[in-house]
Amino acid sequence: xxxxxxxxxxxxxxxxxxxxxxxxxxxxxxxxxxxxxxxxxxxxxxxxxxxxxxxxxxxxxxxxxxxxxxxxxxxxxxxxxxxxxxxxxxxxxxxxxxxxxxxxxxxxxxxxxxxxxxxxxxxxxxxxxxx
Amino acid sequence: xxxxxxxxxxxxxxxxxxxxxxxxxxxxxxxxxxxxxxxxxxxxxxxxxxxxxxxxxxxxxxxxxxxxxxxxxxxxxxxxxxxxxxxxxxxxxxxxxxxxxxxxxxxxxxxxxxxxxxxxxxxxxxxxxxxxxxxxxxxxxxxxxxxxxxxxxxxxxxxxxxxxxxxxxxxxxxxxxxxxxxxxxxxxxxxxxxxxxxxxxxxxxxxxxxxxxxxxxxxxxxxxxxxxxxxxxxxxxxxxxxxxxxxxxxxxxxxxxxxxxxxxxxxxxxxxxxxxxxxxxxxxxxxxxxxxxxxxxxxxxxxxxxxxxxxxxxxxxxxxxxxxxxxxxxxxxxxxxxxxxxxxxxxxxxxxxxxxxxxxxxxxxxxxxxxxxxxxxxxxxxxxxxxxxxxxxxxxxxxxxxxxxxxxxxxxxxxxxxxxxxxxxxxxxxxxxxxxxxxxxxxxxxxxxxxxxxxxxxxxxxxxxxxxxxxxxxxxxxxxxxxxxxxxxxxxxxxxxxxxxxxxxxxxxxxxxxxxxxxxxxxxxxxxxxxxxxxxxxxxxxxxxxxxxxxxxxxxxxxxxxxxxxxxxxxxxxxxxxxxxxxxxxxx
Amino acid sequence: xxxxxxxxxxxxxxxxxxxxxxxxxxxxxxxxxxxxxxxxxxxxxxxxxxxxxxxxxxxxxxxxxxxxxxxxxxxxxxxxxxxxxxxxxxxxxxxxxxxxxxxxxxxxxxxxxxxxxxxxxxxxxxxxxxxxxxxxxxxxxxxxxxxxxxxxxxxxxxxxxxxxxxxxxxxxxxxxxxxxxxxxxxxxxxxxxxxxxxxxxxxxxxxxxxxxxxxxxxxxxxxxxxxxxxxxxxxxxxxxxxxxxxx
Ligand SMILES: Cc1cc2nc3c(=O)[nH]c(=O)nc-3n(C[C@H](O)[C@H](O)[C@H](O)COP(=O)(O)OP(=O)(O)OC[C@H]3O[C@@H](n4cnc5c(N)ncnc54)[C@H](O)[C@@H]3O)c2cc1C
Numbered sequence: 001x002x003x004x005x006x007x008x009x010x011x012x013x014x015x016x017x018x019x020x021x022x023x024x025x026x027x028x029x030x031x032x033x034x035x036x037x038x039x040x041x042x043x044x045x046x047x048x049x050x051x052x053x054x055x056x057x058x059x060x061x062x063x064x065x066x067x068x069x070x071x072x073x074x075x076x077x078x079x080x081x082x083x084x085x086x087x088x089x090x091x092x093x094x095x096x097x098x099x100x101x102x103x104x105x106x107x108x109x110x111x112x113x114x115x116x117x118x119x120x121x122x123x124x125x126x127x128x129x130x131x
Numbered sequence: 132x133x134x135x136x137x138x139x140x141x142x143x144x145x146x147x148x149x150x151x152x153x154x155x156x157x158x159x160x161x162x163x164x165x166x167x168x169x170x171x172x173x174x175x176x177x178x179x180x181x182x183x184x185x186x187x188x189x190x191x192x193x194x195x196x197x198x199x200x201x202x203x204x205x206x207x208x209x210x211x212x213x214x215x216x217x218x219x220x221x222x223x224x225x226x227x228x229x230x231x232x233x234x235x236x237x238x239x240x241x242x243x244x245x246x247x248x249x250x251x252x253x254x255x256x257x258x259x260x261x262x263x264x265x266x267x268x269x270x271x272x273x274x275x276x277x278x279x280x281x282x283x284x285x286x287x288x289x290x291x292x293x294x295x296x297x298x299x300x301x302x303x304x305x306x307x308x309x310x311x312x313x314x315x316x317x318x319x320x321x322x323x324x325x326x327x328x329x330x331x332x333x334x335x336x337x338x339x340x341x342x343x344x345x346x347x348x349x350x351x352x353x354x355x356x357x358x359x360x361x362x363x364x365x366x367x368x369x370x371x372x373x374x375x376x377x378x379x380x381x382x383x384x385x386x387x388x389x390x391x392x393x394x395x396x397x398x399x400x401x402x403x404x405x406x407x408x409x410x411x412x413x414x415x416x417x418x419x420x421x422x423x424x425x426x427x428x429x430x431x432x433x434x435x436x437x438x439x440x441x442x443x444x445x446x447x448x449x450x451x452x453x454x455x456x457x458x459x460x461x462x463x464x465x466x467x468x469x470x471x472x473x474x475x476x477x478x479x480x481x482x483x484x485x486x487x488x489x490x491x492x493x494x495x496x497x498x499x500x501x502x503x504x505x506x507x508x509x510x511x512x513x514x515x516x517x518x519x520x521x522x523x524x525x526x527x528x529x530x531x532x533x534x535x536x537x538x539x540x541x542x543x544x545x546x547x548x549x550x551x552x553x554x555x556x557x558x559x560x561x562x563x564x565x566x567x568x569x570x571x572x573x574x575x576x577x578x579x580x581x582x583x584x585x586x587x588x589x590x591x592x593x594x595x596x597x598x599x600x601x602x603x604x605x606x607x608x609x610x611x612x613x614x615x616x617x618x619x620x621x622x623x624x625x626x627x628x629x630x631x632x633x634x635x636x637x638x639x640x641x642x643x644x645x646x647x648x649x650x651x652x653x654x655x656x657x658x659x660x661x662x663x664x665x666x667x668x669x670x671x672x673x674x675x676x677x678x679x680x681x682x683x684x685x686x687x688x689x690x691x692x693x694x695x696x697x698x699x700x701x702x703x704x705x706x707x708x709x710x711x712x713x714x715x716x717x718x719x
Numbered sequence: 720x721x722x723x724x725x726x727x728x729x730x731x732x733x734x735x736x737x738x739x740x741x742x743x744x745x746x747x748x749x750x751x752x753x754x755x756x757x758x759x760x761x762x763x764x765x766x767x768x769x770x771x772x773x774x775x776x777x778x779x780x781x782x783x784x785x786x787x788x789x790x791x792x793x794x795x796x797x798x799x800x801x802x803x804x805x806x807x808x809x810x811x812x813x814x815x816x817x818x819x820x821x822x823x824x825x826x827x828x829x830x831x832x833x834x835x836x837x838x839x840x841x842x843x844x845x846x847x848x849x850x851x852x853x854x855x856x857x858x859x860x861x862x863x864x865x866x867x868x869x870x871x872x873x874x875x876x877x878x879x880x881x882x883x884x885x886x887x888x889x890x891x892x893x894x895x896x897x898x899x900x901x902x903x904x905x906x907x908x909x910x911x912x913x914x915x916x917x918x919x920x921x922x923x924x925x926x927x928x929x930x931x932x933x934x935x936x937x938x939x940x941x942x943x944x945x946x947x948x949x950x951x952x953x954x955x956x957x958x959x960x961x962x963x964x965x966x
Contacts, residue, residue, distance in 0.1 A: 002309055003627040005734035006817035006825050011883050020790070023880060026928045090929060093943035094950060101858045170773070171826065173871050174781045229852045232840040232903060234860060234867050241854030265780050266867060273838040273896075285830070308819055337775040370752065373778045464778060467799065468752070580764035623768035626735050629820040632768040 029086040035079035088113045132559055134314045137165035138544040140301060142289045142344055143323035144168035145175030147508025147529035149271035151321050154537025156278035162541055164280050165315055167287045167304055169339065172272045176325055176337040180264020181376035181460060183246060183256035184526035186221040192253040194218045201524060202702045204250040204416050205517020206661035207677065208357065210698035213495045217515045217531050224530035225257050233270040234259050247381040247409055247718035248523045250416035254718055256523040261376055261460045264526060288634050291562040292320065292351045295550040298502035303562040310627030312566065314559040318547055319503050319540035322348055322491060323533065326509035330646040331484035332587040335367055335374040344510045346641035348491045353499045354681040356512040359653035360488035360662045362520055363421035363596050367483025368468050369438035375461050375480060377522040380413035382457055385445040388432040398423040400710045409715030418519040418662040421482040425596045441479035482596060486525065488516045488662065492681060497536035503543055507536040514679065518661020569636055575621035579639050586613045590646055594653050599666040603654045610647045617643060648682035648690050655692045656680060673704050725749045725800060727758055730811040732818050740818060749800055755808060756784055756795035772822035779936060782870035786822050787811040792874035794936050813877040829873060832889050835915045836897035841908025859904040866899035866944055868937045875931035875941050881924055888924040889915060891931035891941035898944040922948045
C-alpha cells in the first residue's frame, strides 16, 4: 500500500496578489498600464475630432478640461509615472549589455532612460510653448 | 518486495556516480542503468568542491611531474601503476568536461586557465572560479540527461549489497518517499557513495557523507584499505567547519599566527616570499600544514576563540578585484559565517577533517575483489592518494576512475551472470528484516544523536592530526561501547514517508563500521607517514609499513588488519622535499 | 557562550496521520551565530526525531534546504538568526509545491522540467579530445556564467505567482538554464530547445513579476534571462521579415 498523500496548499486565484507586497507592486504596475491605455485612447479620439472640424475639436477640448477630465488626467499622470519608473527599473534585467568582460552597470542604463525621458519631455514642453 | 532489474546498478550520483553512468551509456547504449542516490544528484557533496582539478595541459608541464608530485605527496604509499594511468587520463577527462560545457575559467586567449595548488610543482589545476566541484557536478548531471539508458532513482537509500558465493548481484534500497524497500538486481554494481568525514565532529563534509557504501562493501567482505589516513585541511572556518579552499593560498594568501608571523617557515617549508612559490610555504602539502598548526598551538602561538584555537588567513593584499573574480564564494562565506570580509580583514581558520584517503579496495580497473562489484570516487581506494592526497587530485580521480568503473562494469555486465532468484529474494528479505528490526524495538536505552556525538568525539580525540597508542586505544574502546549500545536504540519515528530518523540510524550504523576501521588501522600502523602521525612512532618505517592496511570485516568483533604491498614502479621511496629545496617555480 | 532562545514555528505534515498541515512550536536554545538550519538540526537531535527536512552542505551550494522562512523562500543555511531579532521564526515548506512531509516538498515536476529543456551542450561542431578544448574567451564565458550558478534550490518557483497559479509553466530556473546553454559559445542547440522554451508554457508565460530574481540566493536573475530570451525571439521574428530572413 502506498502511504504517500502529498498535500497541495490552496492558492486563491482572485486574491493571491494580496499575499506579498512585491505582488502588490507588480499589480500596481499592471493596473497602471490600463490608465496609460485609456489616456492614449482619449488622445487618439482628440486627433479624430480635430479632423472632424472646429466644433468637434472644441467639444473634445471642453470634455478634457471639465473637472472630471482634469481629475482623470491627474490620476492618469500619477499612474503614468508609476508605469514609467517601474519599467525603467526593470530594463537592465531585460537589456543586458556586455562590453568585453564587463556588464554595463544597470544604473547607467536606467540613468540613460531617464535622460532620454527628460530630453523628450523638455522638447514637448518647448513645442507646447510652456517652457 | 518489488524487484527492479538493470544491467548496471550504480550506488551514488555524485561526480563519480554520474561519470560512471555516462561511461556505461557510452560503452553500450543497450545496457540499462539504474542510478541510485539518497539525495538528488545535484545535492551530492561534489558540489562543495571549490578549488579545482589537476591535469597536465600546459606546455611547461609534463605527466612525469604530476606523477612525482602525487607519489611524494602521498608519502610513497601510492600505487605507482595507478598514479601513472591517472595522470595520463586526467587531461583527457577534463577536456571531455570542457566539451560537455563545464564553465572552466579562461585565459584571455580562450584556453582554459590553471592555478597553483598545494604540493604541485607546476600550475596545473583547472578551475571554475571557486565553485569547481559545483560546476563539474551540474555539468555531469545535466549531460547525463542526454543518455536515455540512464534511469535515475533519486532519493533511494541503499541499504545492503546482495552477494552470493564471491560475487555481487544487486542491492536493496528504500524508496524514501514511501519507505518501501526494493530489490535491485544487476549484472554489475558500482559503488560511488562518497566519503565518510561525518565520523568526525568538525568537518567540511556535508550531511550525506557517512560512509554508507564503504560499510556496505566492507560487510560484504571487501577490505577497506588505508583507512587510518584522514586528511585534515588546514583552512576551515571555526564553528561551522566550512572550507576555505586551498586556492586562497594558491592565489597568494598567507597563514599567520597570533604574532602576524608566517609560521610555516619554521617547519621546513620556507623561506617566505611575498608572492607564492610552488611547493613552498602556504603551497606545501595539507598534512604538513595541518601538523604545523598543531605545533603552533602547542607553542601557544595560535589565537584562542570560543570555537577553539585559530590562525589567520590573510588575503587582503590580493585586492577586491581578484578576490571577486577568483574567490567569490570564499568572500561570501567568510563575511556571512565569521563576519570577516577577506578584502579588509583577517579570516580565522583552523584544520578541519576533509577527506578520506582510504576506502573500498580496488584495482586499477576500479574492480573490487568481489566479482561484479566496482567502486570509484572518494568511497574507493585505488591508491593514487597514498598517505596524503594532494588538493585537486580527487575531482580528477572521480572522473578517471568513474569512467574506468563504468567501462569495466559494462564489460562485466555483458557476461550476464546472475544468481538464482530465490537466493536473492532470501538475501533481500534478510536486509528488510534488519531494517524492520529498528521499527519493532520499543525499549530504547540509547539515542542515535547521543551515540553519534560520543563516536565523533572519540574519533577527534583519538584519531586527530597527531595520535598515539593510548589515545587511539581509548577511541577503539569507545567505538566498541558505542557499537554495543547501538543495539539498544529504537526508532522514535515509526512512519514510512520520508522518515529521516530511519536514515540517520542507518547512517549511524555505517559510521560505526567505518570509524572502527579507521581507529584499528591507525592503532596497528606503528609509524608516521603522511596524514597518519604517531607521537609514539615518529619516523616513517618503510621496512615494516610501506604497505597498505587492509581492514577486513569481522562479524564477531574488531576488524582484522592485514597488509598488501605497495606497487612501486619508477619512484623509490625517498624524503619528501618542500620549501626552498623543492625548486618550485614562482606562481605569481 | 551567548545563547538565545528562539521560538521556531514549524509547519508539520505527516501524511500517515494528519489530514492537513499544522504549526508546531519548538523553543530552541540557539547560539548567536547560528543559522535556521542549525536550529532545525537542534530540534531533530535533541527535541523531536520525527521532524523531516532536507539538508546537506551547509554552505549555500547544494540547494537542499530551500524553505519558507517568515514567508520568504530562503536557504535555511543562509538565514542567520541574528537577522530575526524578534526571536520568533516561522518555517514552512517551499510554497507552490506539494508537501510530501513536514518541510519536504515533491520535486518531480521541477526535475521533469529541467530535463525537458535539454540542459546540455548541443555542439556547433563535434570535437574530439585530441583536438583539445573549445576556445572560449573570458568575455564569452561572462555572457552565460551568471546563469550557470543556479543550485536548483527552487526558491524562485516558490515565489513565482505564474507557477503557483498554473504549474504547466516551465518556470524560472529551468528557463534560465536553457538560456545558459543558448548563450554558451560552444552551443548551437537553441532551435532544439525552442520546442519547450518558446512554447506558450515557456518564456511567454512569464509576465515579469521579477520576484524570482529578488529571492535568488545565488543572484542568477532568472527573470532577466527570460526577458532576454523573449527579446531574442522578438528580434528573430522581426528580422524574419527582412530580405533573406528565415521564416
Ligand atoms: C568542501 C570540499 C571541498 C573540496 N574541494 C576539492 C577540490 O578543490 N579539488 C578536489 O580535487 N577535491 C576536492 N574535494 C574532494 C572532492 O570533492 C570529493 O572527494 C569528491 O567530490 C567526492 O565525489 P564522489 O562522487 O565520490 O562523492 P559524493 O559527491 O559525495 O557523492 C556521493 C553520492 O553517493 C550517494 N550515496 C551515499 N550513500 C548512499 C546510500 N546509502 N544510498 C544511496 N546513495 C548514497 C549520495 O547520495 C551521493 O549522490 C573537496 C571536498 C570537500 C568536502
